[in-house]
Amino acid sequence: MVSIDRISALPDELGIHILCFMPTKDAVATSILSTRWKALWTRLPCLNFYDERDFGDHNEEDVDVFDIFVSHVLHFPDSVDIEKCALVIHNDHDVLAVDDWICTLVRRKVVEFYFAFTFDLGTTFRIPQALYMCKTLKILTLHLYTNNFTADDPPALGCFPNLKELHAALFGIQLSSLVKFCSCCPGIEVLTIDGMVERGDDEVCDIQVLGRELKMLKVSFECDPHNTSINVYINAPKLETLYLRMDGLSNYFLMGSTRSLAYVTIAYAELGEEKPLHFPNQPIAILGGVSNVRYLSLWTPWFKDWHLPALGNLNQLKLVLWDCNYVESLAGFLHSAPNLEDLVLETSIKFEVEDSVVQWNPHEDVPVCLSSHLKTISITGFRGRQDEMEMAKYLLMNGPFLKKMTIYADLSCADEDLYKEFSMFQRTNDCQVELIMMQTSGRYDGRCDFRWWVDYDCN
Template sequence: MAKSNRRKIRRVNKDIISEVPHEDLISELPQHIRETIVSFLPIRDAVRTSVLSRKWRYCWTMIPHLIFEDEFVNRIMDKLIQYDDPEMKAHKLVSVINKILLLHNGPILKFSFSFCEEDCDSQVIHDYIDQWIPLFSRNGIKQLALEDLQLGETSTHNFSSLDLTHLKLMKLWFPCAPTFGVFPYLTNLELICVEPIDLVASEQRFFNCPVLEKLTLILCDGILLTNFCAPKLKCLRQLCDDITSEYSLAGFEDLTEYSFGLLDGWRTLTKTTNVFGSLPKIEKLYIALKFIRYLAAGRFLETLSKPLPSLKTLNISDIRFDKLSEVSCLLCLIRSAPNLCKLNIVAVCLVEGDLKKYQIKDSGDCTLDHLEIVTFGNFRGLRAELELVKFLLARSPLLKKMLIHYSVFIEKDVAVTVSKEMLQYPTASSSLQIRHLNRSVDIDDFGDFFSYYC
């Protein structure tokens, strides 16, 4: 009897549920909410939302950011595997992008296209970019990124005709006519493996960027700092193959952030210059790869001729603590930054020896009254490293944390001995914590550029 009653109750519940009209809650969302949701999706998924309902059919056509990243391009190229002609593949790929651009109804504030297919005719892609530029101009584009499009001497585009605030170019030739590069609204410029067509013309200023604040130059042979007229530049990031003794930051006295990585060109130099003498406002300084050796070759004194009073963060990567000149250079930078708050150091993993009798000359006139955090990466327990730790502990009354990551090449018993020795050092701070890290703190200002290009 009880079972029969339960069956009746289930039957009645099913009838009630079947009579309740089904509500499409997602389609009842306001139009601006639907467009916001779609704007966070990859372009492929954004287009696919058109099948959800009539209200969703054209939402994707209003998204302001069109991002055609590697995954999108690779999916299309996988479907074109039956074509052997590189030119045909390029036309098929571009036809998909063209269709999206033609159906798009709203403003295009950002356009990003990454293309790394070697068996596809890049010149076809460049030809279509020339056709897209007027379209971008009419749709009010502000950010443009073109990556891995392969160099081609006929591939020059009039980007200065756009009212861009952000421009990122990778693997392109760039025209050098002085009248070409006027970017009145550009605040962020990234050039990666970009080369000028006419090296003679490159001696002139062909980037006129009156409001540019951030400039990134990665392996741009032939493009010099003297090519830029950027009176408001605040952040400069450079990664170079080579450097000359004439390298200078003159004209960029308002820089607050400066990052420089040097691959190998310093070996050919007989002298170096003090590149920091013209940076009175620098707040963050990052030195990587061989640049510390380049600076060390300039025979740094105990302090710079012009101090760095505004420097708050100093990041040093790839320093050798078995080289006296590099250790002296590091100390010079520290002593020249009286307001330093954060110090990050990553040493070279492999070393040739040790400065067994090294000692830091404590003149007593150097106090780091603002230093709060120090991190060491790839710590080997070398004498120069320990002397630096002792110096920092004794001269930093506000030091809160010293984070140390031991190198994989240090033996456990050595690490224990070194840790005990550091605990015996006198400290000026009453709230200091010394912690050991399982892995080194990442201080790379160049993102994935080192791993990709170096």
């Protein structure tokens, strides 16, 4: 029987597409499979280099082999332009070699670049000026886990001229470098900054995030509570989606117009027992600047004396609380959001609250959203306490447009008694109530064990 060389019969375009999903080291190795594939790897628009995965991480020889291989691939003559490149480095490499690789990617018109390193270069690594000025680069992702990185001297004009997305995870970076880095990307549409900041020369640091075209912003800074705090000033008139992770030491200020903002997530880190003095005012100040949002997700401890701003356009609300009871804060939210349609409540951690301590005290007037708009309610972390039962009963009795209420209850609840009690609640419509019993351990992210369906007959 005559053997058929099916690999050589594959169209070059299909072969290139397949090789793009491989580590570049493996793609180059396929050159021995057939004569036609000998130089196919030189036409790859996607390159993927990872020193530990490709060549090990135990000795200097492996590092040298990796350096030679990357340089050979990037400098190979007559190679095509690069659409995507991932360069992941965990071992010590020559900083000049890394700089050369990045400059070569720029010359080869890279469009999307993922660059990560976690090693100590032994000397300060600066982003090459060529990368700042790259005209083809549209998506840049940086994961830098080192205190030897600096963003000094970005060009004053023409920085990242066509960049649309920047995702940066910067851990151990100095504040001065962070300030300069945030100021060098004015034309992007998507910006993600995540990092742990080292102490700077000043106790308070101001960071400007200016984006005339910015549509999505995600910011998460972590500061040492005994060191520097950060003030972040955001001026992005076209911003649509905002995610802020706050540690109590990072203050955020929305400057200029926020009319385009539709989706906002504010997530506080769990601060422990020591909270900054200004902490209770931070979420309220942010909410006051995003009063036009349609979707709000708030992860935070809550205080009964906070005063909410009017959220007239809010349709969807996810409220995740810890160190307190959502029953205490729900009434205020319902009255502040008259057009709310979908509500998600969640208790993030277990806590013990006596029935006599917390009571459901709704306002005399039924919230407009409950009587006119609210359609779905989901409650996670339901313990079956008296205040929770009264709250659920109130929502069911005063929500004529409710279609479904889903309750994720702890298995410690007496499930049959809970089912019977919900069955006895009077209703104004045929809202479906689903009781889901959860096996939990600390946080309400456990598995579903079984569920009850509560059907109401309104006739």
